[in-house]
Amino acid sequence: MKAGKLRFSKPNKYWVESSQKRYVPHPEDSVLGIVVDSRSDNFLVDIKGPSLAFLPVLAFEGGTRRNIPKFEVGTLIYVRVVKANPGMNPELSCTDATGKGGEFGALKEGFMFECSTGLSRTLLSSPTCPVLEALGKKLSFEIAIGLNGRVWVNSASPSTTIIVSNAIMNSESLSGAQQRIMVEKLLQKIQ
Amino acid sequence: MEIERPDGRSPNQLRPLACSRSVLHRAHGSASWAQGDTKVVAAIYGPKSGTRKNENPEKASIEVVWKPKTGQIGKAEREYEMILKRTLESICIRSIYPNTTTSVIVQVIHDDGALLPCAINAACAALVDAGIPLRHLAVAICCSVADDGYIFLDPNKQEEEKMKAFSYLVFPNSNVSVLPERSSQEGGEPTAHGIITSVTHGAMSVDDYLHCLERGRAVSARLSEFLRKNLEPKSSSESSRAG
Numbered sequence: 173m174k175a176g177k178l179r180f181s182k183p184n185k186y187w188v189e190s191s192q193k194r195y196v197p198h199p200e201d202s203v204l205g206i207v208v209d210s211r212s213d214n215f216l217v218d219i220k221g222p223s224l225a226f227l228p229v230l231a232f233e234g235g236t237r238r239n240i241p242k243f244e245v246g247t248l249i250y251v252r253v254v255k256a257n258p259g260m261n262p263e264l265s266c267t268d269a270t271g272k273g274g275e276f277g278a279l280k281e282g283f284m285f286e287c288s289t290g291l292s293r294t295l296l297s298s299p300t301c302p303v304l305e306a307l308g309k310k311l312s313f314e315i316a317i318g319l320n321g322r323v324w325v326n327s328a329s330p331s332t333t334i335i336v337s338n339a340i341m342n343s344e345s346l347s348g349a350q351q352r353i354m355v356e357k358l359l360q361k362i363q
Numbered sequence: 364m365e366i367e368r369p370d371g372r373s374p375n376q377l378r379p380l381a382c383s384r385s386v387l388h389r390a391h392g393s394a395s396w397a398q399g400d401t402k403v404v405a406a407i408y409g410p411k412s413g414t415r416k417n418e419n420p421e422k423a424s425i426e427v428v429w430k431p432k433t434g435q436i437g438k439a440e441r442e443y444e445m446i447l448k449r450t451l452e453s454i455c456i457r458s459i460y461p462n463t464t465t466s467v468i469v470q471v472i473h474d475d476g477a478l479l480p481c482a483i484n485a486a487c488a489a490l491v492d493a494g495i496p497l498r499h500l501a502v503a504i505c506c507s508v509a510d511d512g513y514i515f516l517d518p519n520k521q522e523e524e525k526m527k528a529f530s531y532l533v534f535p536n537s538n539v540s541v542l543p544e545r546s547s548q549e550g551g552e553p554t555a556h557g558i559i560t561s562v563t564h565g566a567m568s569v570d571d572y573l574h575c576l577e578r579g580r581a582v583s584a585r586l587s588e589f590l591r592k593n594l595e596p597k598s599s600s601e602s603s604r605a606g
Contacts, residue, residue, distance in 0.1 A: 174491075174496055192391070192494035193392070194391050194410070194493070222411070222460045223412035223462070223463065258461070259460075259462065
């Protein structure tokens with residue numbers, strides 16, 4: 173039982189939403205993990221949960237014993253949680269449910285920062301979060317958001333990456349209109 | 364006859380309470396709790412995988428580190444750690460994350476009497492901040508017995524030294540029901556009469572102890588109110604940046 177806000181959606185769904193720094197693994201969540209170790213049959217990945225997660229070596233699109241990817245310790249990967257049973261290490265996969273690779277896999281270059289789980293959920297909500305919308309209108313960047321509270325940003329110039337990361341980190345406690353004003357102020361500073 | 368306390372409080376009056384959450388950026392959950400001049404900061408890290416030796420791997424385990432304001436860590440700190448560990452283990456739902464360890468670090472900022480209850484309150488608020496699943500909250504209070512049998516709540520350091528005996532009591536917080544009629548009902552819920560921890564120092568008679576229990580339980584409702592209000596998310600000023 174955790175402390176949080178009681179949310180309601182019609183017709184009869186109530187739930188308690190809370191935001192923490194640690195993540196509770198859940199199946200079908202897309203998260204950003206960091207490779208901690210590699211064994212013969214799976215990689216050990218840290219996803220900010222109570223235990224390390226396993227990423228089977230064959231869980232890639234077209235993965236066979238002959239083309240096992242070589243992830244070094246410290247590689248940032250975008251993965252999907254397949255199983256998350258209590259007491260067992262969660263299982264991950266770099267393919268979606270149908271077996272296609274999609275955007276999963278290692279993330280090269282860019283910058284990763286951590287945030288709370290509540291902020292990642294807001295960033296991934298639809299319609300698009302006001303911060304991302306306002307930033308997207310003026311800047312071009314690539315972003316990957318993990319539901320476990322990790323965000324990865326990549327763009328052509330370091331200053332754009334810094335502005336996007338700062339804007340997202342500051343937007344946690346602001347309302348939609350305040351977020352837009354904050355982004356405008358940040359953008360004015362570089363122009 | 365009203366006995367005057369050095370700082371002018373009545374026997375049942377608590378010192379001003381102050382609590383803030385998310386005070387530390389790197390800890391997964393943190394809270395600071397102040398009762399008058401006694402101030403404690405608690406930080407929670409975890410749950411992390413792996414248990415220590417001699418711990419049951421089928422349950423989540425809690426590890427407490429008590430850091431005094433000055434001086435080396437000695438027997439008194441170990442005793443506080445053990446009491447805090449047992450108290451927190453009884454309020455956490457330990458079967459949810461088996462084979463994990465949650466670390467609780469308690470740092471004493473200032474000790475002006477009633478240190479252990481302050482630490483327990485801080486640790487409980489920090490556990491909520493970290494999102495560790497709990498059965499219920501715990502509120503702790505210190506009751507001291509004077510030579511003539513008078514009972515004072517929440518003594519400061521001077522009073523504690525003069526008293527014949529004092530006891531730290533930890534109660535589960537009272538249930539608040541959404542229906543207003545249920546909240547004022549007596550009895551019914553077993554947790555309304557439970558007690559989590561009781562530590563006594565000094566010699567007191569059984570009657571005195573039972574009086575302490577009564578007074579403590581009566582005041583715990585006020586403390587629960589305060590704790591509950593403080594745990595409400597502050598929508599505009601809350602910012603949790605993870606390091």
